[in-house]
Amino acid sequence: MSHPAMRPRRTRQSDAWRRMVRETRLSPDALIYPLFAVPGRAVRHPVSSMPGVSQLSVDELVKEAKAAAATGVPAVLLFAAPAEAEKDPRASAALDPKGLAAQAISAIKDACPDLLVWADVCLCGATDHGHCGHVLPGGVIDNDSSVETLAQVALNYARAGADAVAPSDMMDGRVQAMRRLLDREGFAATPIVSYAAKYASSFYGPFREAAESAPAFGDRRSYQMDPANAREALREVLLDVQEGADMVMVKPAGPYLDIIRRVRDAVSVPVVAYQVSGEYSLIKAAAERGWINEQAAVVETLTGIHRAGADLVITYYAPEVARWLAA
Numbered sequence: 001m002s003h004p005a006m007r008p009r010r011t012r013q014s015d016a017w018r019r020m021v022r023e024t025r026l027s028p029d030a031l032i033y034p035l036f037a038v039p040g041r042a043v044r045h046p047v048s049s050m051p052g053v054s055q056l057s058v059d060e061l062v063k064e065a066k067a068a069a070a071t072g073v074p075a076v077l078l079f080a081a082p083a084e085a086e087k088d089p090r091a092s093a094a095l096d097p098k099g100l101a102a103q104a105i106s107a108i109k110d111a112c113p114d115l116l117v118w119a120d121v122c123l124c125g126a127t128d129h130g131h132c133g134h135v136l137p138g139g140v141i142d143n144d145s146s147v148e149t150l151a152q153v154a155l156n157y158a159r160a161g162a163d164a165v166a167p168s169d170m171m172d173g174r175v176q177a178m179r180r181l182l183d184r185e186g187f188a189a190t191p192i193v194s195y196a197a198k199y200a201s202s203f204y205g206p207f208r209e210a211a212e213s214a215p216a217f218g219d220r221r222s223y224q225m226d227p228a229n230a231r232e233a234l235r236e237v238l239l240d241v242q243e244g245a246d247m248v249m250v251k252p253a254g255p256y257l258d259i260i261r262r263v264r265d266a267v268s269v270p271v272v273a274y275q276v277s278g279e280y281s282l283i284k285a286a287a288e289r290g291w292i293n294e295q296a297a298v299v300e301t302l303t304g305i306h307r308a309g310a311d312l313v314i315t316y317y318a319p320e321v322a323r324w325l326a327a
């Protein structure tokens with residue numbers, strides 16, 4: 001009877017061993033928590049497709065941000081859903097220094113100066129047509145005029161106090177345009193976190209309820225990436241780094257772990273992965289039915305995303321995970 005000489009199970013036999021040889025460790029330091037601002041006061045409006053997530057008026061948003069900061073989460077990612085009546089083709093609400101997003105950014109910074117506020121920069125939440133760029137007659141999304149507006153939106157958010165701007169529109173050349181404008185206007189120190197490889201994904205469905213940003217016609221496939229493409233993701237990421245992105249993002253996360261790994265190996269800037277609304281809601285829905293252990297599933301997905309190469313992860317579970325890690 002021969003026994004195997006190599007026995008990987010030796011360092012797996014107790015929790016102490018497993019802790020020592022663990023290669024990937026979750027930390028609250030690597031988590032970013034998305035928040036949704038809506039108009040009004042004392043509004044906590046649950047997003048039906050994302051149990052546990054609510055649209056918050058600025059006063060409530062500040063409370064939520066404080067609570068998240070108290071768990072050790074270092075950053076929030078802010079989205080704004082202005083009133084329908086304020087949406088127009090020009091995305092005026094996003095350009096307004098007194099607009100909802102700008103108000104929310106400065107309110108959070110006033111209340112929790114040490115918490116980083118990343119401002120999502122896009123036109124879809126502020127346009128009446130719900131597309132991420134300007135729409136030409138015939139329904140074509142115009143790249144270059146969109147880029148100009150997006151840069152102005154980024155400047156508006158930087159002026160409001162955003163610690164980083166995060167363009168999620170997927171127009172070509174927007175990182176360079178933003179960098180130039182920010183530098184020229186005195187915001188050379190404001191980082192750009194680029195949604196560099198953002199796929200046209202079915203997993204954004206629940207988010208569009210939260211951000212009230214579903215396109216009124218068509219879809220986003222002329223600007224977001226085809227889920228079938230990997231080399232193209234590297235091209236997008238390298239372009240954004242060249243244009244001056246300080247961090248690059250892969251989105252969604254779970255179905256794109258190969259992309260995360262390839263991006264991690266190709267660039268030296270930090271790589272951020274976004275565990276998007278649909279990824280969150282799938283786990284929630286199964287957990288609510290008692291079909292899955294929520295905490296174990298969340299920790300496993302986030303561990304997988306880190307193991308694939310993401311340095312940072314945006315997740316709706318951020319404060320909860322930070323609490324679990326502290327317990």
Ligand code: PBG
Pocket residue numbers: 120122124132168169203204205206207208213220275276277278
């Ligand atoms: C807007 C934007 C979207 C998400 C982040 N920014 C939706 C979209 O592109 O339609 C998705 C986030 C999520 O699903 O959690 N450009």
